[in-house]
Amino acid sequence: MSCYPLLVRAVAAEGLDGSRLSHPSEPLPEAQWRPFMATVLEQRLTGLLASAVGADRFPVTVSQRGELAELDAATAAVSLRLDRVLLEVAETFDGSGLRFRVLKGAALAHVCYPDPRQRPYGDVDVLVPSARFDDAVRLLVAAGGRRRFTEPRPGFTRRFGKGVSVQRTDGLEVDVHRTFTSGAFGMTVDTDGLFEGGTPFTVGGRELLGLAPEERFLHACYHAVLGAAPPRALPLRDVAQLALDPRLDVARVHALVERWRAAAVAAAAVRIAWTELQLADTVALSTFAAGYQPRRRETRAMAAYSSTRQRYPRQAVAALAHIPRARDRAAYLVALLFPSRQYLAGRDRSYVGRVVRAVRTARTIDHGKVQP
């Protein structure tokens, strides 16, 4: 069952001709407009709604249009500020010969949507090579940023983690990624391979690189189904937007999915996107998603991301099995069970407490059943 009202899902599907969802035929009464707009804002759908209103596909009153225009302009202003941040990050990284790829909102807006305003974003996301991860964070901190969260031990994120958020003095955030997600599914992505290709796009006269199309599509799948529970509307729209692009090399998507052991992730993302946005389109990926039967271990692995209890600890435990070398597994365990005192101070307050919590988490991951 969907988490979002039909009206909101119709906004998320704006511009997708194959969606069976439709906008209202008359302006919403005020009592309905308020909660509707609250959800549109929370789900970052103002750009898509503004597109629909501007094209006279979604009727509004004069006052509703005025309110939406203010929100649309404010959202656009944030996206522009973030684009400026992205250019500053690019200049900083260029100075140190640090290659990177732009991820998520900024890349999707400029590359995949007919109008960038349809795809707003709230931060800057960049992917850097694992070997240069610490350099990237150091550069951003030296430029005045503050790492938002301490890592368990120095070098942990570079070896095992998803990434880190760096908050700038202007309050805007740069998320530096090493892989697509935390936990087991993040461990199986070929992170070095992500830099073999790229999609160029231009911001403010400067050329930047996003991921290659097939990697970009899979990242959208990871983000949609592993990034939040329940999946958010805009990431689901991203999945549909990319899956419906006729230029996507589906054979290459399947090859990557095989290599990364990500079939269940891709299938779930497309299936949920097609269901939520009520898409009638039949493309190779929707057929694959509809017919895919996840193995029990895949269902178990994905449960660590959809669980509302101990989400991060469950992912951390599940990741262990995907670290190939015994020495690295040992380092991983030591870092998590006996992190730095600075890390511990913000969490368990004692090593004993931390070990007890770890044991409890491991016991809740019942190897015979899926735990909600």
Add this chain to the structure above:
Amino acid sequence: MTAKAAAACRDPRVLWRRTLDGCVLLAPGGNPVRLNGPAAAVWMLLDPCRTVDDLVEALLAVWTAPAEVIARDIGPLLRQLVAADLVINRPA
């Protein structure tokens, strides 16, 4: 900028987005600037670069104001956009 000697162009370093009532622009080192109505229409027309005469002719096609009113107002508007580091003048 004289009417025939130069063309107005968007500064390529300016970031911008279309919005429901016009557009929002961000020049390097500046704050977001919101353009509505004629100012937004002029910005949208400045791709490619255009002379004043080109702009007047293009605006006549979308605005109901008399040609002499548009011609009178376009100069000050372009000067404001140049002063805000959003538009640059180039030889036509």
